[in-house]
Amino acid sequence: MAIIQPVAGELEPHPDVALVERVRAGDVAAYDALVRKYERQIFRISQHITQNREDAEDVVQDAFLKAYEKLDQFQGNSKFYTWLVRIAVNESLMRLRKRRTGKMVSIDEDITTDEGSVPRDLADWAPDPEQNYGQAELAEILRKTIQGLPQGFRIVFVLRDVEGLSTEETAETLGLSIPAVKSRLLRARLQLRERLSRYFHRRKTGKGASSKEKSPEETIPAKAGVEKQ
């Protein structure tokens, strides 16, 4: 692939480039700025992979420290953010391996399922279905639903759809081919849609049911268990 040189006035350098240069010159405050900019994303990604808050906190710390120490190795031909995400993904997978001693952990596990690849639930959702739940309840539904996805689908969905990496960046970060990322993304989206349909269906009208009412099976326990993969 040809290297495209930025042309002055046509392509603005990414604002992180200047911050990285300042850190390299010894300005640690510039690194604090990078931390503040990306700590939320890195925590979310680590939490989605490790599914454990303590591990995710450790990963955030380790990833930012490692990036700081290895900044000289950062080539600048990818974005600082995607480079940082790659470090965090690797650290997260390492933590997961430690927790599951003796068991292989890879982003390839559990992806043989065909679940959700053909939509089965074809009933429409209520308009603005999230309005039927309180913030905490909705967050619990979203957590529980995404935790149930196979790891290899969940990581692709999170990087691509939640954290805004491109297909190419996601492929590079995870060491997957572009077709593999695309196929996993489609199945992740369809599986999540299928699982969320349980909660977001348009309520049946009649018998005076209002859109605010929920049937017992649609409410979830205060502390929902994490589905085992």
Next chain:
Amino acid sequence: MTCKEFLALLDDLIDDTVSAETRAELEGHLGRCGHCEVVFNTTRKTIEIYRSHEIYELPTGLRDRLHAAIMARCKKGCS
């Protein structure tokens, strides 16, 4: 266009990476197929909901601990 063909291009339609010609075909199918219309709309909504709700909030104190760790590490080398 069949539903299977539509589904194979669903992501490209959602991500807006299709040609104008393909888009017209996909939208034509959507106009005729209620099931695919539901799948398209609810899949788009799924992505939007996950994108707009922060389901894992940054733990309090993490930033301070991280800052302290970085300062400790850089004592050797940085100003």
